Amino acid sequence: MKNPTTVERTSERELVVRRTFNGPAHIVFEAWTKPELFMRWWAPKSMGVPLLSCDMDVRVGGGYRVAFGHDASSAMEFFGKYLDVIPNARLVWTNEESDDAAVTTVTFEEKDGKTLLVLHELYPSKEAFDANSGAEGGMPEQFEQLDELLVALGVGGS
Numbered sequence: 001m002k003n004p005t006t007v008e009r010t011s012e013r014e015l016v017v018r019r020t021f022n023g024p025a026h027i028v029f030e031a032w033t034k035p036e037l038f039m040r041w042w043a044p045k046s047m048g049v050p051l052l053s054c055d056m057d058v059r060v061g062g063g064y065r066v067a068f069g070h071d072a073s074s075a076m077e078f079f080g081k082y083l084d085v086i087p088n089a090r091l092v093w094t095n096e097e098s099d100d101a102a103v104t105t106v107t108f109e110e111k112d113g114k115t116l117l118v119l120h121e122l123y124p125s126k127e128a129f130d131a132n133s134g135a136e137g138g139m140p141e142q143f144e145q146l147d148e149l150l151v152a153l154g155v156g157g158s
Helices: 025-033 126-131 133-152
Strands: 005-009 014-021 051-056 063-068 076-086 090-094 103-111 114-122
Touching (some): 005 133, 014 133, 025 090, 025 133, 126 133
Antiparallel strands (some): 005 014, 014 114, 090 103, 103 114
């Protein structure tokens, strides 16, 4: 049986996504912080828009930049800075591609070789949340792809 992904609006400005992964926190954390792993699962396959590039400087004050598209001329870029980095436990980053973007917090809690991952997005306003609400629909698929990556790495298996 696969682990479910829950997506919940906890307020008019907040989204919380939860999933347990069958793998240790340090491996799940690496999938979020190593570009070569991140690129293998982040873009929902159903969108048909591949992740072209991923640069990450995972440290407080460091930045990231990811680009989606079929070629560089049509790429959509997302970028920001890391506000908090606690290896294998917590990541917090800004999303600076628009004034309406969220601050994202991801926590990794390991228990009995499994990792509870909680992603929390806080938007600057209800309007900003509503304008960006389409992204939440892809998260279950993204987390399913992360689960598949963990299996490929030899640590997962729902």
